[in-house]
Amino acid sequence: MTTATAEPAAAAPLLDLQALVVSVRRRRRVWGTLALLGLLIGVAVAVALPPPPTAVTKVLVAHQDDQPNDPGTLIRTDVALLHTTRIADAALESLGSSESAEDFMEDYEGAGLTNNLLEIKATGATGAEAVTRAEAVAEAFVADHVRRIKQAAAADASTLLAQRDRMQEELDQVNEAIGDGPPEGSPEESANLESLFARRAELSSRISEFSQRAAEARVGTPRLVAGTQIVDAPHTVKHSLPVAAATDGGIGLVLGLVLGLVVAAVASVVGDRPVLRRDIARHLGASVTAELSRSALRPGPWRRRRARAARARVASSLARTARGAAEPLALLELGCAREAGVLALGLARTLAEDEPVVVVDALPRHGLTGRRPKPGDPEVVGVERAASLPAGRRRIGVASVAPGAAWSDLADLAGRAVLVVRAGHGTTAWLHTVARQLADRRVEVTGVVLVDPDPQDRTDGTLWDGPFPGQRVRDEGRPARQDRGSAPHPVQAAGDGPRRTQRLPMWAARVPDSDQEGR
Structure with a gap:
């Protein structure tokens, strides 16, 4: 008796990148x-x-605190100041417009090209209006920048002069305390007089320093004012x-x-639809024995000969499977009813060379019974006429295992089946359902024909149907465990060959031994 050994399923990765790449490529x-x-x-x-008509201008901005290693903080400050209501109101006043400053600020923008170069873009209804707006904004910014420079210089100068005046008053008090000259007196008075002279010298030096700093503050302002100017006249931007x-x-x-x-x-x-041949074979518990590409099913004018050769190879492979046993063979499609019908007719033509063949059509859609027969096509009958067929004719069934299929008719159609599955059509859960339903109805799956596989799929779709080498060594000299009173598992390999152990599908590997024996 053949014993089905359930191998422990390997832990599946959380995310199979190879399958993900193939699935994304198939969804091109x-x-x-x-x-x-x-x-x-x-x-x-x-x-x-x-885009609306746009004008651009460039302004050279001189800063009082310019540094060679400035990261652009000062020019970013100028860009932020450009979008203020004060500059917008000044520009609108020069334009003589009654538009609000908030709306006007949406029509222009600034960007710092370098630490000292500011670019201003303005839009308008026409090119001339855009140029006028850009010029008004630039002039308003330059005037505001110059005013701020002068105000800062005046504030610095007034602060220095105020410090100078305060020290001048203190110097006057020291001069008054010294008087006309050094009086003759005690040593203490002489020491006090010396300290007053020292204080007077210090105050005079500091007064001179503050006067010089105030003059320098005023002298630097004209250079900054002259350095802030419009260096590129406003002009429209060409639009291509x-x-x-x-x-x-x-x-x-x-x-x-x-x-x-x-x-x-x-x-x-989210869809969880296997596309690799190794995954489809693992979930169905059957090896991929043949493949049929999309070009072989729907060839172009220049690929018809190659497509016919591919279909002939698949038909020959299925014919060898059908001749291996006397019982009927069924092609069960999942997502490719039309392709399964074509394969069934091709298989029937190949077998008809040796013996009479009839095709039993159980497809819910794209059936073969309603098609116009061609010369050399085998006889096609429906399921209702299958029981009245002569016993000496080989039957080739074709049916569907897609959602909504009639599972009760599969066992009567044939005891062996080849699954014709379109890659990426069925979900993992439905592939498990198909394998379980066929096993429950004692339908042996002899192989899988993969339709429309990925051209770059290099995975192995063949299930190794023997025990592991380590298990073989351990089991030498011991008879295999036989289930008492139980029939062979429906997914085991049947035929006239030697008895062997076949790998179970993933859903069966998780079923306890007691459950399998009960089945």
């Missing part, structure tokens, strides 16, 4: 469509919403529609592509 229609949509939206925005369309289209393309990749990645993780 999603992110490709979003990228194209972003490109079209960007171009449409550039064409339908052109092709450049704007290319720029906006490129930005929209990148944003749409990023959004599409994110959507595809999230949909792949």
